[in-house]
Amino acid sequence: MTKPGTRRRWSDLNGVERVGLYTRQSLYLVLLGFNGLLLVPVALRLDDRGEAVALLSGGAVVTALGFAAAMAVLRRFPAVQPLPWRRIAALLIGCGIYYAIAATAWTGDARGAAVTSVVATLTLTLGLLPGPRLPLALLALSGLLFWISGGEPTDAAPGLFFAATFLVTARASMWLLGIVTDLDVARQAQAQLAVVEERLRFSRDVHDVLGRRLSTIAVQAELAATLAKRGDARAAERMLEVRGVAHEALREARELARGYRSTDFHKELEGARSLLRSAGIEVRLSVDAMPRAWHEAAGWVVLESVTNVLRHSDARLVDIAYADGELRVDNDGAHPGGSSDGSGLCGLRERLSPLGASLVAQPDGGDRWTVVARFPGSGPLSATDTTGFPA
Template structure:
């Protein structure tokens, strides 16, 4: 209950909408109940109505402060509580004490209802019990009969229960939203960790070999040994191999499987509380890897940058479309040539990877009110440029040579001697 609300309902997140609905519903129930109680009195006494409206306004103000701080008790709005207490005492003294019958009972019910609504949101059962007992005493004393005391218990329990349950439901929604965001962050962090492990495993030994061979070449060069040039050529070859492996890592050194990417996207988005719709036709086999890139980048953007609740992935007539209903922070836009604008690097990189293949990607706001986001990748029917220019090489998994740095250093010392 601590959000600064935008002006439009469409700009609110799901949690902010629940916050607004819960708070406004509690105020609406309190005011409707008090107005109904006042309207039930046949005599229209100005003091009864004026005092009742003042007490309701102060009770609504204190309830708003308690709801905003939920589930914390401190800091407590003591000034608002003191103003409400003073207003209740004056109201009872000026209306209930000199009044008789229904007028006095109405004043007691208004005071009990407002105190129960204002303090019912405090997450302390002792306070709730005290509020119910106070409502019983006030209603029973102002009405001067046992049945009224029972109605005071009912009023206190009903109002406190309504407030507590509403705030409890909001707390559950808040925890679920936080869990969804945590799930999205963990998914991104897990992918980064996987990539860092792959970089360490694949390139670590290569770089150790480069360091040892470069040291050996330097030693041979100082001695004027002609073998130094050969050693530097070895360093050059290892560096080229490392660069090729780094490129494979950046592209995803395992062959991209479109079916696995789609299933992984469905599972990941659903675990983050997002509905997923798949309507994938017959994607040409030559475009499976590129389509997998698009799906992977789109899902990452949805998790990191949007407040989407629904994602649709479809393929028709050479176009792969990924649509969601919740625009988040800017992730940049890409035109059909692969040129990127904005601050996002993921879409820029995707456009740069698709452009050499003859494909294009564009993205931007869409839907009613421009509150959605659509990414469209266009794949020519002729297939990727590289695939049409030369026969496709079979995909393979890059496995680094098992080079032991200690063994390499020993060989280097033997060669130098």
């Protein structure tokens, strides 16, 4: 939600903020428009200019008090407490005075318009407040006000109709806004969980890769120590094996830290699609033509791009496609003023450069952001040394 007191352009708002702004402005417009269209025509038809001025002035005060109370309630959404009691009290007092004047001093259309304005303002504004019993109380109050002003029990029917109409408008608007807000909170939680799951996956990789190496080192070192105590010449051979395993563990640790661990490209794509969909983002894939020798490097691009989408965008759709030597990862939720010089992308360029590949990340018009990796030839220049694919 937009913080009170801040002004931002419509294009700078995310989806939830746009729904919130639209809901608030719609409720304000309903309140102002209804009272204006109700009171002004009646005032113009009155022969008594003083009564017409009083009708419009009182209606303007009641509308302003309702507007202020509604604004205070909506600014607190989705929080419930504390309620804006001062503005609510001012609204009740203003409506009470206006109603008392209308019921005692005016007749005909002027009285009816004033009473209807009071009922509409109270039900639309107070209907925004939470509580299951409040709608029933507002319905009863509205019917009673119309009954008293009209003098007959049947006069309560229009009051109940107007109250029900504005209560449904207020409650439905807040219900829809609440659902959108809850869905956005759930989406953010899912995105955070997806990042946590990825961290857990990396920790499992570290455990799987280094755990068995360290266990081997421990066992062989213990065996070498036992052989050395016995004076067995094989102790030196065992220690050389320990050294070899230690070097292998160090190499694998560096590969894990630098992201050079060999992966299955198609599994990485499925993992990326699962992560994005868990965050409420749809994915379209078209990578069947990707050369097998470039799978490892393409996996790095997909992982880094998906991470950036989750952390730095409000995307609803991500396209991952390969054609004519280019892998493109495009999303539709780029933030205004985004930069292509992030540390992750810079590191990815450094990893792709020795393989003869290049990377470009830039906005692609409006709110779209595109990452393009160019993979020339049939495979990496240093596939044997870096990726583990056969030359």
